[in-house]
Amino acid sequence: MSSFDFTPSTASDAGFAAEPLQELRLFLHTAVGHGNLPGAVIFLARGDKVVLHEAIGRGDIDDPAPLRSDAIFRLYSMTKPMTAAAMLLLYEEGKWSFDDPLSKYLPEFDGIAELPGSQASREPVLRELFTHSSGHGFGDTMDEILATVARIDIFGAKSLTDLVGRYARLPLRYEPGTRWEYSIAMDLQASIVERITGLRYDRFLEERIFDPLGMADSGFALSHAQNARLVPGYAMDAGTRRLRPGNMLEMQEVIFPLGGSSFRSTIADYARFARMLLNRGTLGDTRILKPESIDLMLTNALPDDFLANSYNTLHYVIGGGNGHGMNGMVCIDPDKASRPVGKGTYEWAGAHGTWFWADPEHDIVFVGMTNRAMPHPEIPPLSTVSQDLVYRALRG
Known part of the structure; x- marks a missing residue:
């Protein structure tokens, strides 16, 4: 298992201005206070320096207990990058x-x-x-x-x-x-x-990715103790405009592991996976993939004629300055895409409000997790808001 661990840091020590990061906290607190989100956990690191690892709001709207920073969330489509690996x-x-x-x-x-x-x-x-x-x-x-x-x-x-x-x-x-x-x-x-x-898919991920990376709270089938930290899923009721438990179609629960969804994880675990990507296949003294394999995963694989068009899914736009690597979007031209991230930033999101990006140019990992089904029309896209504020903080 990898010996790597993130190190708590101040914003200034990691090269960030504090005020925009405080704006991000305030944005999420406001979204929770207005009933648009049950809660959220956010994680920001530059290199091994952790600037944010915080929980806001609640995991269960019927339980007054605050959301834990080690809460377990359903990843949905944030499973996809792990399938590429x-x-x-x-x-x-x-x-x-x-x-x-x-x-x-x-x-x-x-x-x-x-x-x-x-x-x-x-x-x-x-x-x-x-x-x-x-x-x-x-x-x-x-x-x-x-x-x-x-x-x-x-x-x-x-x-x-x-x-x-x-x-x-x-x-x-x-x-x-x-x-x-x-x-x-x-x-x-x-x-x-x-x-x-010959292995069931979740067993393969456990043996080859989760266990070596020290992702102890990630998987498809959770223990009894881990299930106690799994937050319920919610959706916005169209009539009452209040959060309600997600229905079967919204929750997409299945009895076997999938490659495009179905896995669960904590924000700290997923950050370890993202850090491995930026380290070109290693985490601490543990190598998962060769550098050449990571390059394949994080490099745009769509031809130029694709990029001349625009393809949308939720708030993501493929085309123009955004390409697609293996199972995730890659920003190949931030100026053309009108985005603040660094060139080569790899990212994706999940249907219930999880999102992440890994920026090799600026050595940034960001992971966010909520438990409300998308879309969230009452608020701007969470990945857009967090990227705008994180890079404003980076640029001072």
């Missing part, structure tokens, strides 16, 4: 190649381009799974997405293999490699990991 571990072992066809590892997808309604002439290759350009998708509107979910009964699946078989019945929505569309490709990656290794 899992696949890269097997890539280093020569177990797969970027231009391999998907059906080489998941034979259920053999002939998917010939399904009725398919808009593709071929099946995707593995490199297209990492950039949401594989032809997979659920639809352009919420009605289309919900209809697709209902048609294949995603929540009725009993295992990842069962779920992948259901995905294989969906026709491809476009020619692979010709557009960006948010998809189920990371679940396919997790299934590939299972088939190559």
Whole structure:
């Protein structure tokens, strides 16, 4: 297990002005006070110096106890970067190649381009799974997405293999490699990991990533003591404009681990993973991945003709100055993207209000976690606010 540990620091010692960071605290306190968020935990470090590791508000709106800084949150799509790391571990072992066809590892997808309604002439290759350009998708509107979910009964699946078989019945929505569309490709990656290794996906992550990095509170199945720290999920009621418990579709609870969601973690654990990325594969005396693998993960993989267009998911915009690496967005031109982050910043978020970024130019890791389903129309995007204030603090 890695011997690394973050060191508490003052803002000034880490090169930040204090006032904008106080504005970030105030913004979150106000959002909690107005009933827009149950609570939030934030973590900011530059190098190994921790400037912020604070909990604001409550985890459970029916419990007066304050939110703990070691509360466990559902990561949802912040699972995706860990899935990229899992696949890269097997890539280093020569177990797969970027231009391999998907059906080489998941034979259920053999002939998917010939399904009725398919808009593709071929099946995707593995490199297209990492950039949401594989032809997979659920639809352009919420009605289309919900209809697709209902048609294949995603929540009725009993295992990842069962779920992948259901995905294989969906026709491809476009020619692979010709557009960006948010998809189920990371679940396919997790299934590939299972088939190559013979291990259930969560066990592979535990053995190869979580345990070596000292991420003791991360995983799919939690202990009884850890479940006591797992915060409930909430959504905003459209009628009352008050927080309510999330429903089944909003919570997306499944009985088996997925590659695109389903894992749980603390903010400190996830910061260790992000720090490993910025260290190009190491944390303390523990190496997880080779530097070359991290470079693959954190480098834009979309061609220029993609970037001439704009693709949206929630508040993220792919295109222009933002590209896509392996399972996450990469800022390739901050000026063109009109963003304050450094060049090469890698980031993603989760459906219930988790977000993070890792900035190699400025050696910054930021992680934020809340437990309210997105979107949050009452407040600006949390990642946008936190980035604006953190970089204002950095630039004094």
